[in-house]
Amino acid sequence: xxxxxxxxxxxxxxxxxxxxxxxxxxxxxxxxxxxxxxxxxxxxxxxxxxxxxxxxxxxxxxxxxxxxxxxxxxxxxxxxxxxxxxxxxxxxxxxxxxxxxx
Amino acid sequence: xxxxxxxxxxxxxxxxxxxxxxxxxxxxxxxxxxxxxxxxxxxxxxxxxxxxxxxxxxxxxxxxxxxxxxxxxxxxxxxxxxxxxxxxxxxxxxxxxxxxxxxxxxxxxxxxxxxxxxxxxxxxxxxxxxxxxxxxxxxxxxxxxxxxxxxxxxxxxxxxxxxxxxxxxxxxxxxxxxxxxxxxxxxxxxxxxxxxxxxxxxxxxxxxxxxxxxxxxx
Numbered sequence: 313x314x315x316x317x318x319x320x321x322x323x324x325x326x327x328x329x330x331x332x333x334x335x336x337x338x339x340x341x342x343x344x345x346x347x348x349x350x351x352x353x354x355x356x357x358x359x360x361x362x363x364x365x366x367x368x369x370x371x372x373x374x375x376x377x378x379x380x381x382x383x384x385x386x387x388x389x390x391x392x393x394x395x396x397x398x399x400x401x402x403x404x405x406x407x408x409x410x411x412x413x414x
Numbered sequence: 415x416x417x418x419x420x421x422x423x424x425x426x427x428x429x430x431x432x433x434x435x436x437x438x439x440x441x442x443x444x445x446x447x448x449x450x451x452x453x454x455x456x457x458x459x460x461x462x463x464x465x466x467x468x469x470x471x472x473x474x475x476x477x478x479x480x481x482x483x484x485x486x487x488x489x490x491x492x493x494x495x496x497x498x499x500x501x502x503x504x505x506x507x508x509x510x511x512x513x514x515x516x517x518x519x520x521x522x523x524x525x526x527x528x529x530x531x532x533x534x535x536x537x538x539x540x541x542x543x544x545x546x547x548x549x550x551x552x553x554x555x556x557x558x559x560x561x562x563x564x565x566x567x568x569x570x571x572x573x574x575x576x577x578x579x580x581x582x583x584x585x586x587x588x589x590x591x592x593x594x595x596x597x598x599x600x601x602x603x604x605x606x607x608x609x610x611x612x613x614x615x616x617x618x619x620x621x622x623x624x625x626x627x628x629x630x631x632x
Contacts, residue, residue: 320537320588324561327573332552336470337445342549343469344452347461349518356518356591360539376540376555378444385451394454402450410441 316368338377345384354387362387473549481546481596482617484509485628488523489601490610498523498598506546515545524587525598526627531578532585533571533624534595535563541589543596547619554623564588574625597622602630 348354362383363371371379389396455461487509488495498505502523503516521543524532536542537560542550553559563570567584571577578584587595599621605613620626 317538319557319560320535320564322561324558327553327556327558327562327570329553329574334549337448339470339473339549340452340466341448342473343466344448344455344461346469347455347465351460353460360591363539372557374444376552377448378442381444381448381451385447388451388455393460394458398454399450402454403446406441406446406449406453410446 315364316371317364341377341381341384345380348384348388353391353393354384358387359383476544476546476548478547478617478619478622479614480511480548481543481619481622482614484546484596485598485617485622486610486613488598489605489613495598499525502596511545519591520593521545521596522587522593523596523598524585526600526624528600529581530583530585531571531624531627532587532595532597533563533567534587534589534597535560536589537561537564538588538590541591541594543594543622546596547622551619571625574620576626597624599628602628605630 345354345359348359349356359380363379365386366374366379366383370382374382385399388394389399452461452466456463484498484506488498494505494508497508502521503513506516506521507513524534526532534542535554540550540555542554544550559570564586567586568578571584589595599617601613602616605616608616616628616630618626618628621628
């Protein structure tokens with residue numbers, strides 16, 4: 313059986329070739345992934361495993377960088393690097409800061 | 415700061431864009447998630463903000479120009495070309511690329527000839543020879559390219575404006591995290607007089623993925 317990430321040979325429409333500028337936050341996602349690999353906290357294979365565990369619906373609904381940061385975050389929680397509660401509190405703080413912006 | 419249309423995905427059925435395009439200055443849930451994960455890792459002393467900036471600088475310093483220099487060298491120096499095809503890591507470190515770039519992944523260079531045209535994809539995710547080409551273009555990561563190039567490569571190449579003779583065999587190489595491919599395109603005719611630096615300018619990103627060929631200036 314094919315995993316939902318295993319797209320080779322599945323039906324699909326035309327290829328969109330327009331250029332998309334890679335944004336700074338997306339480069340930061342790549343930087344975090346690389347640093348986690350260097351620290352031996354998460355290997356490429358572990359990130360891929362987490363991507364392949366998001367479920368087909370989430371995987372296809374999210375953009376490339378969105379699913380990569382979500383997979384990383386899930387792995388860091390399951391490895392005990394931080395807890396769900398710590399992440400929730402930090403997300404709230406980030407949201408709050410955003411509302412403070414002029 | 416309004417960069418229109420910054421999605422990096424194929425438009426799968428059931429997923430439609432909102433009327434307002436997603437701008438860089440909108441703090442979506444996933445952008446907040448990136449900030450939160452990064453700040454937690456910094457607070458816990460696992461990484462520093464400086465390291466993140468340094469890695470981003472490294473990412474930004476890599477572009478298809480690196481790969482183009484390699485191709486131009488291979489066109490100009492038969493000994494280098496032979497080594498590149500046999501042992502890419504040795505060839506690239508001899509050109510001054512850092513060995514660290516090639517430690518956890520094998521790089522294989524596949525050579526186009528008058529009889530064989532090579533194309534690279536990663537059907538499982540988005541593996542790409544970033545050390546030589548920088549970050550992959552959006553279409554390389556798209557559902558449509560990953561799905562179709564393995565089953566109907568000629569139709570896909572036609573969409574890229576590349577029509578190959580029927581007698582040319584098309585080989586599609588599916589990359590993995592541990593094994594990545596770069597295409598060595600054919601040197602265009604009537605470029606015998608050109609220097610290595612001039613040749614470098616003819617080598618496009620897409621020609622090293624295999625969705626284009628190199629052409630001499632007209």
